[in-house]
Amino acid sequence: MSDATADPRFRRKPPKRPLRLSWADERIRGIFWQIIVVGIVGTIVWWLWSNTAHNLEVRRIATGFGFLHREAGLPIAESLISYEPTDTYLRALTVGVLNTLKVAVIGIVLATIIGTAIGIARLSRNFLVAKIAGFYVEVIRDLPLLLQLLFWYTIMQSLPGPRQAMQPVDGVFLSNRGFKVPALVWENAHTAAALAFVAGIVLTWLYARAARAKRMIDGQPRKVWPAAVALVLGLPILTWQVMGAPWEIDWPALRGFNFRGGLTVSPEFFALLVGLVTYTAAFIAEVVRAGILSVSLGQWEAAQALGLRSGSVLRLIVMPQALRVIIPPMTSNYLNLTKNSSLAVAIGYQDIVSIANTTLNQTGQAIEGIAIIMLVYLTISLSISLFMNWYNARIALVER
Amino acid sequence: MKMPSRPTFLRGLGAALLATAIALPAAAQQQPAAPASSTIDAIRARGTLVCGVNTGLAGFAQPDSQGVWRGFDVDYCRAVAAALLGDANKVRYVPATAQARFTALQSGEVDILARNTTWTLSRDTSLGFDFAAITFFDGQGFMVKRSLGVNNAAQLDGATICVQPGTTTEQNLTDWARANRIRFTPVVIERLEDNINAYLAGRCDAYTTDVSGLAATRAVQANPNDHVILPEVISKEPLGPLVRHGDQRFADLVRWVHFGLVGAEELGITTANVQEMAASDARPEVQRMLGRNGDLGRMLGVDNAWMVNVIRSVGNYGEVFARNLTPIGIQRGPNALWTTPGGLQYAPPFR
C-alpha cells in the first residue's frame, strides 16, 4: 500500500524477502485487499448482469443486434450519405454518426478560431474590447448549454416563414426553414479542382520545408508566399479552366411549400452549431488566455529587443511556448464539445443519440441502443485523445 | 506502540459512508416482490395500482391545476383499481415518456401501461407484453394551418412535416409517403410539446399524429379554426392498455374491465343508476354483471361487486368518453357501440 520505506539503502536495492503468509507482510495485505475489492465489484457486476439476463428472459424481451439489418422505416431530415427510410437500422445509425461528426468537426474548427480570438481580445489593451470579451466569457460559462440551445432554437423558429423569407443578399434566403444558399452544380471539373487544391497544399508544404532546409544552410530567408499562392490558388483555377470552366449555379427558389434547389442549413443544425460554438469558445478563450499569460514577460521583452514586430512576437515566440500549456486543456474542450453535441436530441437534430434513441424505442431493445451510443462516443473520444496526444508530443519535441 | 486517536477526517468519512448506506436502500422504494405471475397479489399487498400514463396529453392523461390526473386513460386506471381494490383513488400515476414507457412496464415499475399505445405484432411478441383490449380505435392524420390552403393529404408533396420519433407514427408516415410517392422533409423532435411548438411556429407545414391527438391539440388553441385536420387517415391505431406477458389473470381482469364498461353502456347502466340497477334490475345479464348472480367476479379473482365499483366511480364507456374526449372535439366515430352503424366497440357476453 505505502511506498517502499524511505531508507536510501533499500531504495538502491529492493528487498527480496520471501512471501510470508502473515498479516504483517505488506504484500500479503495488498493481495488481500485487492481480492476483497475485486470480489465486491465482481459480485455487484455479476448480480446486475444476472438480474438483467433473468429479466430479459422472463419478460421475453428480444436481445442481440439482429435488428441492425432490419428495415428502419425512420425518416431522417439531413444526411451526408444517401439514405432512404427503406434502408437498415445500421445505415440509419451510420447516418447518425456522420451527423455527429459533422457538427463536431465544424464546431471544433469554429470554436477554436472564435475562442482564440476572444482569448486574445481579453488581453487587449483596449479597455472596451477586453471588458466585452470578459463579459461574454463570464455570462456564457454560467448558463447551461441546454438552455442556450433551446434559446437559439426558439430564435431560429421565430424567423419568418418561407413565403416571407428574408433575403439579405440575392439568392440567400433566411426563414424558419433554415438558410438557403445557391449551390454549385457539381461536375468533374470541380472534383479535379478540389484535388488540385489538395495537391497544391501538399506541394506548398514540401516547398516550405525545402526553403527552410536551405535557409538553415545559407541563412538567406526565402519568400514562400508567392509559391503558395500559385500552388494553392493557381493550380485549382488552372485545372478548372482546362476542364472547361463549368459555372452552373443552382439557385434556391420558392416552389410549393418550401425552397427547392440550393444548399440548406437546417435550423436544427444551425442552432446546435451556434450553441456549441459560442459555449465552447468561451472555455477555449480562457484556455488561450491562461496559455498566453503563462509565457513570462521576459520572453516578450526579449523578442521585442530583437526587433521583432508584435505580430511576429506572438507567432514566433509566444505561441509556440503557450501551445504547450494550451494543448492539454484544449483537448478536453474538444472532447466536451463532441460529447455536448449529444444535446442535439433536445432540438431535433438527428445525431447518433437521436437515431439510436428512436431505434431503441422502435425495437424496444434499450440495452443495445445505449451500448451503441456509448461505444460511438468512446471511440470518438479515444480518437480525439490519441490525435491530440500525438500533436502534443510533436510540439513538446520542439523543446531543446 | 501507542495507537493514535482515530482521525477526525476518517471518522467523518465513515459517517458519510454510513449515511449513504442507510439512505440508499431507504430511498429505494422496496416494493413487495411482484413476480410476473402474481401482479394481482402484488397490487393487493401494496394497496395501490401503479399506472403508467402519458406525460400530458389533453383528454387522455393530464394533471389538472390541482395536480389531479384526469383523462380517458386515467379513467381506465381508476376503473381497474376500482375493480381490484374497490377504490378508484388507489392509483399512483407514473408519467412515462414515449422512450421510457416500455422499460417501465417491462421492469415492473408500473403494473399497467395506459398511455395511447398502439397494438402491434412486434410489441405483443418481442417486447414481452399483452395488450388487454382496444379501448380506443384511432388512426393517424395530418393537421395543417388553414392559411396554407391544403385540403387533402395528397397536396402535401414537398412539405415539411413535424413528427414525434420512436412511435408508430413515424413509420406510418414513411410508409404512406412511399406508397403515395410523396416527398417530405421530416422534423423529428422528441418532446410532444416541442413538436407542437415547432408546428405552431411554422417550422413545419403539417403536423402528424393520431387524429385524437390532433383534435386535442387543435381544441386548446386560441383559434381552433386556424387549423384544419385533413380528411385522410393513413393508418390503423388501435390503442389500449397493456400489461406484462405471462400474467393471464391480470390481463383477463383488465380486458374484462373494458368489456364491462362497454357492456354497461349497452345495458344502460350509468353512474347515476348503478346502485338501483344492482338492487332491482330483472335482466339476467345485468344481474350477472353487477354481481347478484353467477359469481363472475370471483372467476376473475376479484369481489363480485367489481363492476358496481367500477361504474360507480368512472361510469360506463360512453360516460368516460363524454367526460374526457367529447369536450376536446373528438367524435365517437368507430368508438361508438357496435349497435350503431360504423361502431366497433363490442363486448362479449357476461356469463
Place this chain on the structure above:
Amino acid sequence: MSDITVNTPIGSEPRSAPITAVGPIAWLRANLFSGWLSTAVTLVIGYVLVRAVMGFVDWAFVNAIWSVPVTNGVAQTQACRELHGSGACWAVVTEKHRFMLFGTYPYEQHWRPALVCILFVALYIVSSLRRFWNWRLIPIWTVTLTAIGVLMWGGIFGLPYVPQERWGGLPITLILATFGLAFAFPLSVLVALGRRSSLPAIKVLCVLYVELIRGVPLISLLFMASVMFPLFLPEGMNIDKLLRAQIAIILFAGAYLAEVVRAGLQALPKGQYEAADAMGLSYWQKTGFIILPQALRLVIPPLVNTFIGFFKDTSLVLIIGIFDLLTAGKTAIVEPSWQGFGVEVYVFVGLIYLVFCFAMSKYSQGLEAELNRHRRR
C-alpha cells in the same frame, strides 16, 4: 492588440505633467484611443454597444408588458402578442413564476420548497467559509440534507405528505446538484486514491471507471438510468425516477471530481509522502492525517468549478422528463395562451442559473487568488 507608444513632443522649457498624461484623459488615451486602429475599434464597438444596450432596454423595459388580465383562469395575452417581439412579455413570468420555481408542488405548501431553497443557499454559504473547513462540515451537511428531505416529503411534524412525483422546479435542480456533490465527493476521493494505489487490480478498476464515464456524454448515462436501470434490478425492486437520475449524476460527477482530487494528490510534494512513511504511519493514517487535508485544500477552486459544471448539467434531466427548473420553465409555456413566449422564460430561468453560477465562480476565483498568494513574488 495595438501599439501604445505615445509620442508627446518634448518642449524646450520644463512644465508640469500635461493633462494628457495623467487623469481620466490619459486613461482614455491609454486604454481606448491609443493609435488609429484602437480608436477605430473603440468607436465601432462603442456604437454597436450603445445600439445593443438601447435595443435591449427598449425590449426588456420600455416596451415590456408586466402583467395581463386573467379571466376564468385563462390569461388574456392579446396585448403581448400585439407587441410582435418589440417588447418583452414579462407577464408570463409574473403569472407563472411560482410554477417555474416549484413545479406541481401543492400550491398552499409552496413555503416548504422555498424554505428548502433558502436552506441550500445557507448550506453553500456556510461551506464556503474557511472557518468551517473541517470535520464540522459533515454534521452540518447531514443535518441540513435531512431537514431538506423532511421538508420536501413531509408526513411528519404535521406536514402533509407530498409524493416525489409532485416535486419540481428549483428544488429539484438544487437537490440533484447538491446531493450529487455530497455523495460523489467521498466516492471521488476513494477513486482518486485507488488510481494512485500501487495495487494493480484496484488501480485498473479505478482507471476503467474514470475513463469510461468521462468518455461518454452525461445524456447516455441519464438514458441508462431511465431505461436500462430498471432491468438491472431484481424483479419487484424499483427505484424511482428521480433517484435513478441522481445515481447517474453521482457516478458522472464522481469520475470528474476524482480527476480533480487526483491532481491535488499529485501536486503534493513527494516529501510529504516520504515524511509520513518515515513516521511509520499506516496507509490510512498517512492518507487521513497528512495527504488528504493538504491535497483537498489545494483543489478547492477546481472543485468549485467542477461543481458549477454539473450544477448546469443537471438541466439535462429535461431530456428524460424530470421536472427540474428548466423543464418547469418549458412546461410553463405549454399552455396555449402562453405559447411563443419562450425567450422571456429562458431569460428568467437563465438569470437564476446565472446568479448561482456567477456567485460560485467569483468565489472560486477569489479563493484561488487567496490560496496562491503565498506563491506570488
